[in-house]
Each structure stands twice: as structure tokens, then as C-alpha cells.
């Protein structure tokens with residue numbers, strides 16, 4: 154129950170609703186328990202009439218009164234049972250909502266490293282399935298516990314008052330029922346977890362094959378993937394069958410135990426009636442109804458125990474993530490406006506998860522408004538530099554200064570707000586093109602969106618689509634080409650008009666002619682902005698104020714285009730190669 158303490162703050166938040174729920178449950182049960190008494194009394198009236206103890210008139214009027222009371226009690230109990238669900242189950246939905254939001258909000262502040270070391274499926278599971286299991290504790294488990302306690306207390310008082318010895322015999326099988334249901338519930342839970350795991354393997358497999366369907370089709374490996382799917386599916390079927398076997402035992406077990414209890418009531422009650430230990434035959438009918446009313450609450454004790462155990466395990470998994478602290482924290486609470494000077498002083502960086510030393514002793518200075526181009530072989534550390542400027546990671550060695558302040562001393566949100574970043578793999582949301590561009594500036598007007606798209610040379614492509622800027626992308630809509638995606642992603646960054654622009658090889662899928670035109674627009678737009686362009690092409694770098702060439706995390710060349718094409722080395726080689734390719 155330690156992990157579940159986390160939920161106490163929510164119980165406190167909804168305390169009034171919960172208290173009302175408890176009161177309503179007690180009222181509902183008290184009225185529900187009028188039924189056995191009234192049925193018993195009615196049978197006694199019939200018995201008295203048969204024995205000639207009462208007249209026909211009295212018999213009719215007493216029976217009618219009992220029937221009216223029965224209907225009245227059933228209606229009141231029904232209304233309060235409805236209200237009981239409306240309060241307690243609703244509270245569980247509120248808490249589920251709050252907990253989901255709490256987890257999501259926490260996910261958002263966690264650093265990239267967290268997302269690397271935990272699989273997306275796991276993150277999704279904890280926010281959906283685990284929260285669902287915790288809700289079962291907050292809602293149904295709590296409701297059934299209050300229900301059982303109230304029902305038992307009231308019923309036992311009634312029963313003991315009527316026939317104490319018979320009460321003892323009636324209740325005798327119930328603890329066995331509770332233990333049996335508990336054991337069965339545990340078995341069901343174990344098997345359902347196994348089914349869940351196998352279902353998640355099956356859906357991950359299908360999801361991956363759907364995402365990679367073009368690769369599967371072009372390699373003609375559909376039969377292989379089909380066989381693999383069939384194997385996984387057969388495994389899942391077997392696990393489902395194993396689960397159904399134990400689930401199928403649940404109700405027969407309950408019926409068996411109710412049957413035994415009924416038999417005991419009839420046998421012991423009958424004997425006692427004949428011995429004169431109980432006065433009225435109606436008591437037996439009353440007790441049979443008690444047995445039936447108490448069986449389900451007793452069964453729920455076992456079920457609720459296993460619900461609580463599951464909720465505890467789920468909350469533990471949730472707490473594990475909630476306790477994870479973000480690696481990157483905001484130290485400066487006040488906003489810090491950013492101008493855009495950037496300086497790397499002997500920066501070295503090792504990726505914590507892979508231990509790869511991505512940067513070694515890197516230094517450069519970039520004044521606000523200047524442009525830096527970074528070139529280098531694949532894996533040489535270019536993207537890492539951009540990630541460090543956005544403070545997605547903190548460095549181990551050296552210093553990164555932005556506007557002469559150590560980067561970690563700046564307000565994190567001000568820093569990120571001042572950056573327009575175009576990643577290597579353009580990511581667009583399943584939304585309209587317009588909203589994808591406006592993602593960079595939520596309050597942008599349509600004209601601003603069009604201007605940004607024109608500058609990114611994607612406007613013409615967009616208006617060619619039937620729905621223009623309202624064209625939906627992604628799973629529900631069309632798929633853009635690699636180059637179109639990159640250009641929409643550029644439009645998203647420039648619409649923001651940030652002080653620092655970071656372009657990570659974002660023109661790689663664009664032909665050189667369009668690249669040239671985009672670069673021309675960018676030169677105009679980024680005149681007074683600090684700009685870093687990562688590229689594999691000299692054409693993207695040649696207009697930069699400064700160029701650095703990286704190799705295996707180290708800066709091997711620095712200078713302007715003019716100076717570097719006149720110096721032997723990587724840049725000159727690349728320039729000559731790309732020039733001859735262009736001429737061909």
C-alpha cells in the first residue's frame with residue numbers, strides 16, 4: 154500500500170464527493186436490506202392465514218402494505234445505488250484524469266535521455282493501462298469495500314436479532330468463498346498479464362510491419378511476415394484460452410457456494426423451525442435472501458484484494474517515472490532575453506547512454522547575426538553541436554557561452570524560445586499543413602504562414618494540393634515527399650523569427666537549384682540572426698561568415714569559404730568533388 158499513498162492527495166482533493174458517496178452507499182444498502190425482512194414478513198402473513206390465525210381481510214391488507222413497502226424500498230435502494238455509482242465511480246474518473254495529466258506533464262519535462270532509455274510502448278502503458286488499474290482501486294475497489302462493510306454490518310445486525318444460531322450457520326461457507334475467489338482472481342490476473350504482454354508484442358509487430366510496408370513489399374517478404382504474424386497470433390490464442398479456462402471457473406464456483414449456503418439455511422432453518430427454535434417459517438425465506446445478497450459482496454473481498462495488489466504494482470511503476478528527475482533543469486527562474494552570441498570553449502561531450510565521445514575539445518565563436526556552417530563526415534558530431542546549443546544535453550567538459558553567460562545559467566525557456574530548429578529528420582504532425590507551420594508561432598496570421606512557406610519555397614507545392622494549406626498530413630492524410638517535408642519544417646522555423654536559427658542538414662532532400670533559391674531567401678531573412686547551417690554540401694556553406702569542418706568530434710579546419718578552398722584539406726577536396734559533379 155506504500156506506493157498507493159501517492160493517491161492520498163487526490164482523495165483529499167475529492168474528499169467531499171467521497172464522503173457524500175459513502176453516505177449514499179450506506180442509505181442504498183439499508184433500503185436494499187428491507188427486502189428480505191419484508192419478504193419474510195409476507196410469508197409469515199401467508200402462514201398465519203393458512204393456520205387461520207388471521208382473517209382474510211387482515212391478510213389482504215397486511216400483504217398489500219408489505220408489497221407497497223417492498224416496491225418503495227426497492228425504488229429508493231435503486232435510486233441511491235445509481236447515485237452511489239455517480240459519486241464514487243465519477244471520483245475515480247476524476248482521479249484517473251488528474252493522474253494521467255500529472256504523468257503527461259512530468260513526461261514533458263523529462264530530458265531526451267529518459268526517452269532513449271525507456272521504450273515508447275512502456276511510456277504509453279504506464280499512462281494508460283497502469284492508470285486504468287489504479288482507477289480500479291480508486292473506484293470499484295473502494296465502492297465495493299464500502300458496500301460490503303455496510304451490507305454486512307446492517308445484515309448481521311438484522312440476522313442476529315432474528316435468529317442468532319442460524320446466522321452462524323449461514324455465514325459459515327462465506328470465508329471459504331472469499332478465499333477461493335481471491336485465489337482465482339490472482340490466477341486470472343497472472344494470466345491476463347501474460348495475455349496483455351503477448352497482445353502488446355503482437356500489436357508492436359503489426360505496427361512495425363505497417364510502418365515498413367513499402368520495404369516489405371519491395372523485398373517481397375510478405376509470406377515471411379505473414380508466417381511470423383501467424384506464429385505470434387497462435388501464441389496469443391493459446392494464452393487467451395488458458396485465461397478463459399480459469400475465468401470460466403468464476404461463476405460456477407460462486408453458484409456452488411451459494412447453493413451450499415442455501416442448503417444449509419434450508420436444512421438448519423427447517424430443523425430449527427420444527428424444533429420450535431425459530432418461530433416463523435418466513436425467517437427461512439428471509440435468510441435465503443440474505444445469503445444471496447451477501448454472496449457477491451463476500452466474493453468481492455477476494456476480487457478487491459487482487460485489484461488493490463494490481464493497483465499497488467501499477468502505481469509503483471508510475472511512481473518510478475514520477476520520481477525520475479529531469480537531467481536538464483532550469484536554474485534561472487527569471488526570463489533572460491537572448492541576443493544570440495554563441496561561444497564554445499574547449500567543449501567535449503560524451504553521450505551518457507552510449508559513452509560515445511561525440512565532441513572533443515571544440516571551440517568557436519559566433520557573434521550575434523553571423524552565420525556558421527558546419528561540415529564533416531557522417532557521425533563527426535555536427536548535430537551534437539546543435540543539440541548542445543538547444544541544451545538538450547549538459548556538457549561534461551569545457552564551456553558553452555550564450556551572450557557571455559554560461560548556457561546552464563540562462564533561463565531554459567528563454568533559450569529555447571529564442572531558437573528556431575530544423576532537424577535532420579523533419580517531423581510533421583498528423584494535422585493540416587497550416588497548423589504544422591503555425592506550430593512555430595501559434596498566433597501567426599494566414600499571410601505570415603504563406604510568407605514563410607514562400608521563403609521556404611514550398612508555397613507552390615502546397616497550393617497545388619486540392620485543400621491547399623488545409624491539407625491534412627500523416628496517417629489520415631497525404632504523405633509529403635522528403636524535400637517537401639524539409640521545406641515545411643523550414644517554414645515552421647522561420648515563421649517564428651527567432652534570434653538563433655539552427656538548420657541540421659535540412660536541405661539534403663532538396664535539389665541543388667531549389668537549395669540555391671532557399672539559401673538566397675535565408676540570407677535575407679537571417680541577416681541579423683545567428684545562424685548555424687549543418688550540411689554535407691559546400692553550396693550550403695559557401696556564404697557563411699565562418700566554416701568549421703569536423704572529423705571524429707574534432708575541429709580540423711576553420712575559416713571562410715575563400716580561405717578554405719585555397720587550403721589543402723577536407724573542404725577543398727569536397728569543393729572540387731562537388732564542383733566536378735555539378736559540371737557533369
Ligand SMILES: Nc1ncnc2c1ncn2[C@@H]1O[C@H](COP(=O)(O)OP(=O)(O)OP(=O)(O)O)[C@@H](O)[C@H]1O
Pocket residue numbers: 504506507509510511529530531532533534535536537538577658
Ligand atoms: N542521441 C545519441 N545518443 C548516443 N549517441 C549518439 C546520439 N546521437 C549521436 N550519437 C553518436 O554521436 C556521434 C556524433 O553524432 P552526430 O549525430 O552529432 O553526427 P553528425 O555529424 O551530425 O552525423 P550525420 O552527418 O550523419 O548526421 C556518432 O557517433 C553517433 O553515433
